[in-house]
Amino acid sequence: MTQEQWSAVDRYITDLLVPLDPVLDAVLQSSATAGLPPHNVSPNQGKLLLLLARVQEARTILEIGTLGGYSTIWLTRALPADGCLITLEADPKHAEVARTNIERAKLTDVVELRLGRALDTLPQLAAEGRGPFDLIFIDADKPSNPDYFAWALKLSRRGSLIIADNVVRNGAVINAASDDPSVQGVRRFNELLASSPHVSATALQTVGSKGYDGFAIALVTADQ
Ligand code: SAH
Ligand code: DHB
Ligand code: MG
Numbered sequence: 001m002t003q004e005q006w007s008a009v010d011r012y013i014t015d016l017l018v019p020l021d022p023v024l025d026a027v028l029q030s031s032a033t034a035g036l037p038p039h040n041v042s043p044n045q046g047k048l049l050l051l052l053a054r055v056q057e058a059r060t061i062l063e064i065g066t067l068g069g070y071s072t073i074w075l076t077r078a079l080p081a082d083g084c085l086i087t088l089e090a091d092p093k094h095a096e097v098a099r100t101n102i103e104r105a106k107l108t109d110v111v112e113l114r115l116g117r118a119l120d121t122l123p124q125l126a127a128e129g130r131g132p133f134d135l136i137f138i139d140a141d142k143p144s145n146p147d148y149f150a151w152a153l154k155l156s157r158r159g160s161l162i163i164a165d166n167v168v169r170n171g172a173v174i175n176a177a178s179d180d181p182s183v184q185g186v187r188r189f190n191e192l193l194a195s196s197p198h199v200s201a202t203a204l205q206t207v208g209s210k211g212y213d214g215f216a217i218a219l220v221t222a223d224q
Contacts, residue, residue: 003211010042010208018043024073027101031068034097040067041139041165042209046074049137049163052217053078056161058134062125063087064118064148065140069098072113073105075137085111086125086133088118088140119144122151132157132224138164142182145189153198153224160220164189168205168214190216198222 028040041049053061053075059082061075066089076085089095095115102111114121118140125131136152138145145164152162167173167190172183193201193216201218 001207006207006211007209010044014043018047023105024070026104027068027070027073030101030104031070031097034068034093036068036094036097040070041074044208045206045210045215046071048215050074050078052161052163053135056135058161059083060131060133060135061085062131062133062136062152062155064122064136064138065089066098066113067094069101069105069111069113071137071139072098072102072111073107075135076102076105076107076110079110083110086130087111087113088121089113089115090117090140118151119147122148122155126151126154131155132160134159135161135163138162139166141185142166142169143185145185146192149189149192149196153196153220156220156224158220158223162199162201162216162218162220164216164218166213167203167216168212170212173214193218198224 049071058078059080063072063075066072066087072087089098092115095113098113102108133155138148138152167186169183169186172178173186178184193199198220199218200221201216203214203216205214
């Protein structure tokens with residue numbers, strides 16, 4: 001199988017099951033025009049996030065890694081009217097593009113974007129007594145994934161769902177000797193999922209328009 005086939009099948013799935021959405025299209029357009037990296041989840045992955053948040057009946061969501069707000073908007077659309085989503089972004093330019101996109105989606109009242117490195121803003125959230133969150137989506141710098149897992153647990157309750165993007169890295173995740181800090185971060189994260197007594201987890205490989213990667217999903221099984 002080739003990238004071309006994966007993309008063609010993703011197009012087929014998306015044409016069938018993910019209705020055209022002018023706002024989300026504009027989000028991707030404006031992100032590309034602003035020179036942001038194309039690291040957003042794909043449309044069918046965005047819808048998966050929405051469906052998981054709906055199954056979870058999430059009212060509070062924490063996202064680590066906003067980029068242009070594409071996954072932010074998918075997740076926020078799963079929330080009830082009184083729900084809220086907090087998204088953390090370190091890059092001021094990404095945050096500015098995301099703010100415009102969140103306005104475009106008319107979600108400014110529901111989304112709180114916090115600018116700063118997540119390892120600085122997560123302790124602030126905890127100090128403010130925010131959380132527990134019903135769903136936490138980890139999708140920022142991969143070397144920090146082990147730290148993000150620890151914070152995700154702190155900001156969880158029994159029944160919270162923790163989802164992480166990019167846990168397969170084109171298959172590089174099985175290379176224990178990799179000198180890529182992102183691969184090592186993802187490996188350590190997966191090992192923490194395995195060893196933590198507080199979660200029950202699995203991971204799925206994905207292929208599609210975003211190449212070959214994967215999601216990890218963990219259910220928090222004990223109160224924190
Ligand atoms: N979730 C987005 C994609 C996020 S890409 C989507 O699917 O649409 C990863 C983002 O994490 C980038 O915008 C990057 O600037 C941000 N990031 C990288 N290091 C970070 C850090 N230490 N703290 C917060 N955000 C960070
Ligand atoms: C990268 C980050 C992402 O969140 C993603 O979905 C794809 C790639 C990256 O940093 O390379
Ligand atoms: Mg990602």
